[in-house]
Amino acid sequence: MESAATLTRLVRRVFYRLVVPVVSIAAALSVSGVLIVVASGNPLEAYGAMLQGAAGSIGSLATTGVRTTPILLTGLAVAISFRAGVFNVGAEGQLYVGAAFATVVAVAPLGLPGFIHVLLALLAGFVGGALWVAIPAYLRAYRGVSEVVTTLMLNFVGIYLISYLIDPITGPIGERNASYAQSALVQETARLPVLISGTSLHAGLLLGIGLAVALQILLRYTGLGFRLRMLGGNPTAARFTGMNSSRQIVIAMLISGGIAGLAGAGEVIGLRMRLYDRFSPGYGYDGIAVALLANSSPLGVILSASFFGALRAGANAMQQATGIETSLVLIIQALTILFVIFGPLRGWVATRTTRRAGLTPGGSESAP
Amino acid sequence: MGRIGCRGNQEKAGVGSTDQQSSAPELLRMERITKRFGDLVANDEVTFEVLPGEIHALLGENGAGKSTLMKILYGLQQPDSGQINLDRRLVTIRSPHEAVSLGIGMVHQKFMLVPNLTALENVVLGVSSPRPPLLELRDPRRRLMKLAEEHELAIDPDVPVWQLSVGAQQRLEILKALYRGARLLILDEPTAVLAPVEVGQLFRVMRLLAAEGRGIVFISHKLSEVKAVSDRITVLRLGRVTGSLPTAAASPSILSSMMVGRDVSLERVSPPVQGDAPILELQDVSCLTDRRTPGLDSVSLTVHRGEIVGVAGVDGNGQRELVECIAGLRPITGGRIAIQGRPPKGALRTIGLLGLIPEDRHEQGLVGDFDVAENLVLRAYGRRPFSAFGFLRWNHIRSHAVEQIDAYDIRCPGPETKVHHLSGGNQQKVIVARETQEDPALLVAAQPTRGLDVGAVESVLNLIRGQRDRGAAVLLVSTELPELFAVSDRVVVMHAGQIMGAVPPDPTRLGEVGEMMMGHTIQVAGDGGTAA
Numbered sequence: 001m002e003s004a005a006t007l008t009r010l011v012r013r014v015f016y017r018l019v020v021p022v023v024s025i026a027a028a029l030s031v032s033g034v035l036i037v038v039a040s041g042n043p044l045e046a047y048g049a050m051l052q053g054a055a056g057s058i059g060s061l062a063t064t065g066v067r068t069t070p071i072l073l074t075g076l077a078v079a080i081s082f083r084a085g086v087f088n089v090g091a092e093g094q095l096y097v098g099a100a101f102a103t104v105v106a107v108a109p110l111g112l113p114g115f116i117h118v119l120l121a122l123l124a125g126f127v128g129g130a131l132w133v134a135i136p137a138y139l140r141a142y143r144g145v146s147e148v149v150t151t152l153m154l155n156f157v158g159i160y161l162i163s164y165l166i167d168p169i170t171g172p173i174g175e176r177n178a179s180y181a182q183s184a185l186v187q188e189t190a191r192l193p194v195l196i197s198g199t200s201l202h203a204g205l206l207l208g209i210g211l212a213v214a215l216q217i218l219l220r221y222t223g224l225g226f227r228l229r230m231l232g233g234n235p236t237a238a239r240f241t242g243m244n245s246s247r248q249i250v251i252a253m254l255i256s257g258g259i260a261g262l263a264g265a266g267e268v269i270g271l272r273m274r275l276y277d278r279f280s281p282g283y284g285y286d287g288i289a290v291a292l293l294a295n296s297s298p299l300g301v302i303l304s305a306s307f308f309g310a311l312r313a314g315a316n317a318m319q320q321a322t323g324i325e326t327s328l329v330l331i332i333q334a335l336t337i338l339f340v341i342f343g344p345l346r347g348w349v350a351t352r353t354t355r356r357a358g359l360t361p362g363g364s365e366s367a368p
Numbered sequence: 369m370g371r372i373g374c375r376g377n378q379e380k381a382g383v384g385s386t387d388q389q390s391s392a393p394e395l396l397r398m399e400r401i402t403k404r405f406g407d408l409v410a411n412d413e414v415t416f417e418v419l420p421g422e423i424h425a426l427l428g429e430n431g432a433g434k435s436t437l438m439k440i441l442y443g444l445q446q447p448d449s450g451q452i453n454l455d456r457r458l459v460t461i462r463s464p465h466e467a468v469s470l471g472i473g474m475v476h477q478k479f480m481l482v483p484n485l486t487a488l489e490n491v492v493l494g495v496s497s498p499r500p501p502l503l504e505l506r507d508p509r510r511r512l513m514k515l516a517e518e519h520e521l522a523i524d525p526d527v528p529v530w531q532l533s534v535g536a537q538q539r540l541e542i543l544k545a546l547y548r549g550a551r552l553l554i555l556d557e558p559t560a561v562l563a564p565v566e567v568g569q570l571f572r573v574m575r576l577l578a579a580e581g582r583g584i585v586f587i588s589h590k591l592s593e594v595k596a597v598s599d600r601i602t603v604l605r606l607g608r609v610t611g612s613l614p615t616a617a618a619s620p621s622i623l624s625s626m627m628v629g630r631d632v633s634l635e636r637v638s639p640p641v642q643g644d645a646p647i648l649e650l651q652d653v654s655c656l657t658d659r660r661t662p663g664l665d666s667v668s669l670t671v672h673r674g675e676i677v678g679v680a681g682v683d684g685n686g687q688r689e690l691v692e693c694i695a696g697l698r699p700i701t702g703g704r705i706a707i708q709g710r711p712p713k714g715a716l717r718t719i720g721l722l723g724l725i726p727e728d729r730h731e732q733g734l735v736g737d738f739d740v741a742e743n744l745v746l747r748a749y750g751r752r753p754f755s756a757f758g759f760l761r762w763n764h765i766r767s768h769a770v771e772q773i774d775a776y777d778i779r780c781p782g783p784e785t786k787v788h789h790l791s792g793g794n795q796q797k798v799i800v801a802r803e804t805q806e807d808p809a810l811l812v813a814a815q816p817t818r819g820l821d822v823g824a825v826e827s828v829l830n831l832i833r834g835q836r837d838r839g840a841a842v843l844l845v846s847t848e849l850p851e852l853f854a855v856s857d858r859v860v861v862m863h864a865g866q867i868m869g870a871v872p873p874d875p876t877r878l879g880e881v882g883e884m885m886m887g888h889t890i891q892v893a894g895d896g897g898t899a900a
Binding site: 120220221223224229230231234236237238239240241242320327 | 372695696697704713715716717724726731732733734735736737738742746747749750755759762
């Protein structure tokens with residue numbers, strides 16, 4: 001009996017957590033469907049083609065996984081910062097710098113066993129991302145400068161820094177005499193293993209999933225996670241417990257930046273095997289959307305990143321089958337986020353869960 | 369006059385107003401107003417009236433229903449039943465806009481001004497320009513300056529509001545209301561934000577306005593001010609009118625029993641053996657406020673084991689800074705603080721040293737989105753048994769919560785209830801439970817009963833008394849004198865960042881405390897409270 005009640009509670013909780021994202025996605029798909037009709041297409045056909053392209057075969061599933069990996073990691077990066085009440089919108093820049101750090105380690109013929117070389121490259125990626133966010137972190141924690149501005153600005157600095165680094169003529173890690181701006185090839189020992197042979201699905205996806213689980217555990221079961229959630233929940237109350245908020249802000253931002261750096265590292269040593277100029281089509285920004293859709297829950301990020309990854313993977317198939325532009329997926333993505341942040345939907349969930357608790361919202365003393 | 373007026377409508381005998389129409393029809397009559405919020409009855413058949421030229425004080429503790437009544441009058445809320453008569457005409461006030469057009473003006477506690485606009489621009493904001501679409505400021509400026517001059521409300525019309533002092537902003541709010549033709553002016557706790565000198569000025573302005581025949585509703589919970597300025601006093605308690613009488617006939621004891629509903633019924637328990645070990649020592653402590661103005665000015669104070677020292681004073685006279693300095697949350701610019709001989713920095717992170725009940729429950733004391741169990745270990749989560757090797761032990765945290773919920777009678781469905789769903793009293797119990805669970809040597813409680821209903825006040829004060837009896841040193845900061853006198857062993861009075869003096873909690877000494885709260889120094893015989 002006891003366990004049955006617990007199970008019901010759990011199901012109910014999961015249900016209320018899923019209401020907002022699922023309804024948002026459904027609404028976004030409906031509105032986009034109208035757009036397709038306006039463009040004289042058939043929405044069902046288009047979505048069918050998209051589904052086929054995203055999950056119709058082992059190959060398309062692998063493509064979905066490949067597309068999911070970077071935004072899963074940047075999504076986690078953004079989510080962990082959101083949970084601590086910090087708005088790191090600089091995952092894009094941290095991803096680039098992380099990628100550059102990982103590249104330096106990965107292209108070096110270190111003569112190490114593969115496993116260790118890969119770990120070192122990933123570690124370098126983490127360090128690079130963390131370093132890139134260290135400046136905004138210091139400014140936010142000890143000088144009160146808004147991290148939204150500083151992290152965002154450093155995105156551009158980071159992107160152009162990488163352009164300089166891999167310049168074929170002047171760049172310190174650029175491949176000499178190459179026709180493109182690119183780094184040298186990643187050593188065989190530094191490459192992430194491919195999960196399904198014949199596809200490009202690499203172990204970065206497992207890294208992301210493992211990290212999501214680890215972050216979920218961190219937030220729920222560790223003292224550090226408790227501090228970060230306290231900081232995100234009410235920074236003033238955190239201060240009144242004697243907590244050193246500045247330090248926690250720095251820690252949260254370093255973790256966040258490091259994970260974004262991992263996303264860059266994963267792309268280099270898992271998929272592209274070189275550092276290219278402008279290799280990210282905005283994974284860092286997509287991470288914000290992914291985190292928002294997941295309401296900053298690490299496990300939720302797995303789902304939301306997969307959804308956006310599947311959209312991307314299915315976009316080409318949709319275009320081939322129906323002639324509808326792939327940019328439709330950007331519209332779907334944007335609409336989804338709009339519905340997520342749409343107040344009444346959240347309000348409905350809030351009142352429902354409040355009523356379940358058998359209480360009136362706000363407590364009685366707030367009324368007069 | 370009103371047939372139901374069982375309490376009001378006394379002849380205005382002894383009322384210090386200058387108008388001669390003692391039988392004047394009332395300007396405002398709110399009749400049997402009832403307003404509920406869920407289970408809470410904020411206003412219960414409240415009848416309230418204001419005569420022209422009358423300063424009518426609305427007195428009551430926090431949460432007594434004063435603000436609700438005035439929000440109804442100003443159209444911000446609709447009554448569930450009852451009616452409002454203005455000039456003996458039944459009116460329905462659906463919005464502040466309608467209230468203004470009926471000649472009702474309100475100065476809110478939190479000013480409704482646009483900081484970037486000038487004083488003059490704020491005044492004309494929302495009033496249609498005489499020459500639309502152009503903004504015509506010449507006539508408004510003339511009118512504004514005339515109003516300012518007539519009512520001793522000095523204002524510089526061209527200064528952006530953010531540069532104005534709080535007192536000047538308040539004058540501007542009053543001018544704004546007058547500019548819109550207010551005949552009935554509601555002042556919601558106007559003195560809370562003012563320095564004593566400014567309070568005097570405000571009172572003069574209020575009398576001037578009343579002398580012109582306007583009605584003024586003066587909301588306050590400070591007896592001394594109400595006595596000083598009003599013509600008539602209506603007391604609200606728990607949403608009901610407990611009395612309405614001319615100020616001349618009101619003594620502090622009558623009023624406080626009407627307000628509190630008990631003749632300071634928190635009976636004094638004879639103080640336990642006074643340990644003489646000093647726990648908290650402050651020596652010539654000075655600090656700055658958030659706005660970099662002087663906050664504390666050379667404060668010296670000692671609290672001993674087994675003693676409750678009450679800190680009285682009008683809000684904003686350094687109490688907040690005092691508490692934060694002691695808790696190590698605000699740097700001091702001079703002097704020395706010691707808690708059991710140790711500096712306050714890190715005191716909150718030391719086990720069993722300092723319990724802190726902050727003045728703002730929601731902002732400083734709780735994480736609203738955390739559940740009760742989490743809030744109960746907000747400070748102790750990192751220690752055994754709640755944590756081991758950096759990992760939280762939820763079974764211990766949860767069973768601890770179950771124990772505390774029982775021990776402190778926290779009314780909630782269970783440890784997993786989010787704390788923002790709890791009522792104020794129960795939220796406060798969560799904080800008290802958390803801050804006392806490790807038997808701290810020093811307990812600092814800032815406004816611990818603010819906004820609580822009477823029952824919750826009793827139980828919170830009893831918990832604090834229990835800490836004293838256990839041997840803790842307690843510093844109790846409160847603006848509620850009856851409460852301070854009921855539980856303290858010694859009361860010190862703060863004014864303008866200084867401790868003006870100390871008195872034993874003898875009800876006959878209330879007057880002295882009032883004087884000191886106004887900034888007067890008094891030679892106190894015996895009981896050298898500020899001994900270093």
